[in-house]
Amino acid sequence: MAADSPTDPAAIRAARAARARALLAELTLDEKTALLHQHAPAIERLGLNAFHTGAEALHGVAWLGTATVFPQPVGLAASWSAELLTRIGEVVGVELRAKHAADPAVSLNAWAPVVNPLRHPRWGRNEEGYSEDPHLTAELATAYARGLRGDHPVFWRTVPTLKHFLAYNNETDRALTSSRLRPRVLREYELPAYRGPLEAGVIGAVMPSYNLVNGRPNHVARELLDELRSWTPESLLVVSDAAAPGNLVTFERYYPDHVTGHAAMLRAGIDSFTDNDADARPTTTRIAAALERGLITEADIDQAALRHLELRLATGELDPGLDPYAGISADQIDLPEHRALAREAVARSVVLLANDGVLPLGPDQRIAVVGPHADRVLHDWYSGTPPYLTGIASALDARLPGAVRTADGADRVALRSTSTGGYLRPGVDGVLLADGPDAGPEAQIDVTAWGEGIVTLRSVATGLLWSGVGWVIRADAERVGGWVAQESFRLHRHDDGAWSLRHLGSGRWLRVQHGQGLLAADAAELADAERFTLRTVRHGHTHVAEVSAAADVVLVAVGNDPHLLGRETEDRPHLRLPDEQAELWRAAREANPRAVLTVVSSYPYALGGLADQAAAVVWTSHAGQELGNGLVDVLVGDVEPSGRLAQGWPADESHVGDLLDYDVIEAKSTYWYAEHPAQYAFGHGLSYTEVEYTALALDTADVDPDDVVRVTVTVANRGERPVDELVQVYAASPGHRLPVPRRRLVAHSRASLAPGETRDVVLTVRIEQLSTWDVSSGRHVVEPGRHELHAGPSSAARPLRAELRVAGQPVPPRAALGAVLRLADYDEQEGTALAERTLDAGDAVQPAPGRRSGWVLLRSMDAQGARGLRVTLARTGPGAAQARVEVRESIDAAGLSAAHDDAAWQPVGTAEAPAGGGRYDWSDVPVTAEPLTAGWDTLAGKVVDVRVVLTGPVRAGELSPTP
Template sequence: MADDDVQPTQPDAAALRAERARSLLAELALPEKIALLHQHAPAVERLGLRAFHTGAEALHGVAWLGAATVFPQPVGLAATWSSELLTRVGEAVGVEVRAKHAEDPSVSLNVWAPVVNPLRHPRWGRNEEGFSEDPHLTAELATAYARGLRGDHPVYWRTVPTLKHFLAYNNETDRALTSSRLRPRVLHEYELPAYRGPVEAGAVGAVMPSYNLVNGRPNHVARELLDELRSWTPASLLVVSDAAAPGNLVTFERFYPDHVAGHAAMLRAGVDSFTDNDADAQPTIDRITAALERGLLTEADIDRAVRRHLELRLATGELDPGLDPYAGIGPQDIDLPEHRALAREAVARSVVLLANDGVLPLGAGQRVAVVGPHADRVLHDWYSGTPPYTVGIATALAARLPGAVTMAEGADRVALRSTTTGGYLRPDADGTLLADGPDARAAAQIDITAWGDGVVTLRSAQTGALWSAAGWVVRADAERVGGWVVQESFRLHRHDDATWSILHLGSGRWLRVQHGHGQVAADAASLSGAERFTLRTVRSGLAQVAEAARAADVVVVAVGNDPHLLGRETEDRPHLRLPHEQAELWRAARDANPRAVLAVVSSYPYVLGDVADQAAAVVWSSHGGQELGPGMVDVLVGDREPCGRLAQAWPADESHVGDLLDYDVIEAGATYWYAEHPALYAFGHGLSYTDVEYTGLRLDGADVGPDAVVRAQVTVANRGARPVDELVQLYGASPGHRLQVPRRRLVAHARVPLAPGETRSVELEAPVARLATWDVTRSQMVVEPGLHELHAGPSSAVQPLRAELRVGGPPVPPRAAVGRPLRLADYDEQHSTTLAERTREAGDVVQPAPGARSGWVLLRSVDAQGSDSLRITLARTGPGEARARVEVRGAEDAAGLARGHDGAWQVAGTAEAPTDGGRYDWWDVPVAAGPGWESLVGKVVDVRVVLTGPVRAGELTAVGASPTP
């Protein structure tokens, strides 16, 4: 191309937005700017700014805004392992958000999705919202979904996605109070990659911090973490608070003395938008104004946040309606035929065939019984939208196999008679329950569905409506379980005289029959005031299931959870076991018919125990939305080959998953990276209806540098008679590493379609950087030189192919200690300590764990040559003896690197924390030399710091006349 043919460079869209935002900012008065910092920002009509608020829920479809297409839960979408599919789903959801916005301009184009918290622990109540336990797979899928939401226009965004929830948030138990202990290795190797991928890709425009604390500091004031996040992109990122989190800093966490100080700290840390007090912005305005008056903020702090707010709005085309490429989307673009087809495809591709002895796929001419609580239910979670229709498994299967399908939910059908009135409970015309039924016939019959741990839902057999107690009056008027506080769940209590009372779980009140008219209300404060009922079983659910199973050629037992019960936002799962009642229902079906398929519809993995051993086949789907039934049936009957693969392992035993609150995946042996026990169904596991053999693995180079991308050729052969869409997975391992590193971790994956009898090779690109660990000596990710391995196979547990990979480069040096403070938070091992905040705003330190009198941290490979003394920074957390003891032992090999242990620990010295000062008053204290001092001088050593009493320790420094260069 000739020089005069070179096209002028297009101006950078982000830079233009920033320039326009600065111009708008200059036109705003200070009160106007402050008002824009609340979630509900008022209009500034003279500048063309409409009223605006952050946040529309779009986790797997548009939520809370009326009818919209509902796709599978994210944990289900992840089982497709398909970035291409997730981008298409994101596009459909983004279109429907725009359609809702066109109908109602108050609908925000800043969507609060996707959730990228890695699924570290399967007991997390919000497990359904995340993608995978692998942070890199999470990043890949989240980036794809966010790209779909965002759109591909170079200037204007269809919607502006928001990453949730930053950071280290996997527990609902005391979620606004618990502190996640993240040493630097866990932070940089496991937690941050899930967020970094979408941010670096430019697929998101906002981030939401999580409620919890990390290392003692609330995430909403974690300036260092937010600075790290923003360092990944030159573009603007709006940081929006989670709901009510600004107030939590004072009311629950007690981290700041008042709301003015807390709000000021949030803005200084980099939070730009306050989601607090619902639509009432005045408290936020008053607190930020007071912070300015008290000198806790400057107007520059306000301007920085407002500029980011304006840049986000400019990205949506708000001020350029004539140029917005998405302005033509309207209400007619909801529930499009192509969205329905995509929803069905997403379900089918997410179904995972976990086990199969040949009973699947179902054949033509077979009689099939579909039984269990999910036989024909389609349930929704808190962030689900309202589907325009739903189709359950039994209905979809009956359409595919006309006349060959029977259905039985397996709920006990009962009638309850009041001992006060002598009448049976029945709903009147508006659903109100009255205790005046003359008999136990249809109007008085109730179906009891048990969800585990004593939690039940009660449904009128005549009307199909669930009992609910949204007020104090109990009515059979609910279509489904739902709401922030569930009103449709109950617990039954059996008295010694065989009568029963009913507790409404939402209110904590017992049901009582009111005098005079027999109306039932949830208003008894204690069991002693509760009504007693006699319970007549009209039909046994287990007997109904057994009867249906016996009459069928195959029985499909559909079990799982209700996403609003026993595991959801605000409530972690009580355990991982299949509910006892569902396990018994399974046994009743399987005893009647050994050709029994266990179909699990759930938001999370289960520990299945002997149920898995008994099943002729096991299949799993997340709650799939409106097309759950057709999508799953497509796989059950073989119209679609099963291609879903687990993005989260199913443990074999509850004890294998560790403590819900232990975020150090290395120490805890958590996730497939570090698990010490084999899973029942491993990460990446999933079967097909054919046999695939892995026959060859070849690398394009076995000696590479740490920045290389290795191309691996994996040869696979379809040995069966059906086509297959095989997911070829490549994992990295570093068995000779000096550190505790993942046993294996995903480095690449690819789909390869294979016809019956076909053999093909698939090329995968594996970045060597995926083998990196965090180097605490230089605060960077490094791939240590030496021998590594790549393994190929159909899952993380089955990898028949192996190739060696030698990585060159300099070794990690010892920690230089002389004149360079060693952060004790950079430990290699610890015992009975925790990480805490150095100050309210920055830094991490160590201290004995809650309830522990003492604890220690170990730093390996410390080069103390040239030192003649030690100093340690200490602070107190209370009165009493508070000291630190420094111990050393030799730890160098011929190359001067820490490879082993040489001798016993020797005391290098001790230090006592000064008696005055508080938690944030730090003292640089000399370490009085002990008998082991000579062991420290002139060697590479391991250093152990033992903390005793109410003491906090920050850095250890070796002092010498000639610091090591």
């Protein structure tokens, strides 16, 4: 950009686009095509360096060596602070620039933030998201992205990428499962998380997710990607997820070959193909073949290449003398202010879930810290390499020297080989040898159980974990890590009491090799595994009980290892605390009732009665290098607890529903629709004082849909300590004609109150936040009538209520005559699935897998003047494939359950899908003969509900009333 560059944002974007077009005109076809792979080569004559998309920056710079590591996003969200997340984003952006200064191959395209709403707590990647509320997710993601992007009008510090678009909340068969999203769920729950950051103009790229939505892979969801782009003023690069281009053929079998699949992705709006690692040849060859076959045009290639160039221009690649971020040097990593911010972030993300007065800890108390997280700080897959680690016990010991004792709860054992007679011990380079003379310290192993029979094994002599990288087992790992964790094992006890071990990374059993006696994972069958005699040197639970009994207070630090039993590629098996950790908790509490259940985890647990036994319950995410210091700041009362849950903790596993059911309305999931109270609700979190909510006032109660209401909430600190209270306002719409959220967050604000202080907290609520998606008009509407606002400290505790009266016209019935009514816009359904109408666009309805029939219900259709009906049908196989239409006089919300009462419906007629067609061969078929049956005549001229029952291998697209 020239020194006299424009300052108006629109003019800046126009100038960048013009410059990108000029660059594009200088490129050959091969050069343009080469830009479309993740690893793009240099074009030296134009000053373009080698470039690749993607640097992981989820909660710090990852995979690029030492960098500041902040709490996981699910922890950061507990701060409910956009200001904090912007500051963290700034530090991460600076450190990514510093990595780029040290190595220009480091991409400035940051693959963060993740904005998938945390619909289901069993999702393996729960740690990566912010909240179960899409609007809070959008607010926090916008803030983090704003920090990454920077505030210069022309140049971007880094270019943030939203992940993962769309409806992605399961790792189980993630490249094969289709998320059923009817329009209301899509528009009300899923899309807002993406729209907020895009409209803010702080996002420069988006990554589609592996899964399908309504039968269509997200990497070819052209309609949704087009709409996504319509929300942002910025040019938007769409980058594929890793290996997703190949998935279209190899797993999803959506296209017959890779050339066709790549062409469809390009036409749909994918600009960068992340496939085959650094080898671009398969991608460029397939795109060239698609062009030759006429599946794409050069204009398709140009459009993608242009977006790529615009992104690179935004980073200042061709303007180092003007780019204000080019001066960030390679040594701007782990600065003192970065460490201070990491510590602040931990403290502000800690949530005090319960407390009977045992916290804060006193200065003269003896403290026991027990459990697998007593002094251990763990990493997740997207963590960077922290410059140091501070565990809970170490931080407490620094604060209370000599008052802290620790027990991690591991069983300390020694294993003697029955084939060599020697004990396993680490030799040179940590190689495990079965030649130890005795069960002394050199041969001792700490066994930590993480649940479901999975253990890690740590050499007492070296302090390092056993690892199975390669086939030789070594005690050489500092932590569990890697795409396939190599540090996890399973113990098997034989009927005769002997033990064998299985390495889970390879799936092979351990065997002592003849000759040198080294241990290797090379036995395919249990029968060939080495058999060991196990001696317990110290029982973990006994040690925990001893240490706990000698303390005034015991912190029982339990939770997950982020690489085991819940992570990318693996959903959680359940929501319970692992049995072994629950038993460790019981051992500690039985020895000392002043026990604090201290949970360090990537996700919520259903703690049940364990929480009821605790003197206090505290949660933190895996919070990075300052975990211990930040948590202890809160535990001892140097920092008042201010964290609040951005994701509720269920009271029972059964309350969260099916992992694969994305219809939050029908499944009654998330705090919006849940019928069961959570153990710890969305928004919940305690302080060390008592806050009373005393009054709620509105500046007006009579409003229009486009109004803004000022809400005043009066809160009082009744205690003797200061408090940082999170005042929350929720909306409800009792008596609404549709199922709507029981409660949904519409405003929140912090209030710092001194002891005894009372304060009025003023918040604003936009009435449009009460809207629902009207499937008949295809827009958000706020329906007239009575609505409510509630205020309180959580979604469950809302002691104050005020009524709103919204003016306007009711939503009219669906305009029927002459209209085409999409059956995917149903109000209710049973036994159906949403599927792709064509390979490229549209939605259809069909019986769900494993079901022979199912139905969809369209409410409130104006039957005036309609004397016939046609339904658009296609087949999915041979045999009878029918759509049966039934009607009844329309009923209001009070009669919703009548949809399932077959006696309430009058038959109209049936339509048969023509024989011989395929799933994309659509035909408009009349329903029975005209005029229609008496059932329709009785309701002619009235507003009716229509139920379409599908039976057999049939797909239905639209219903069309005719004169």
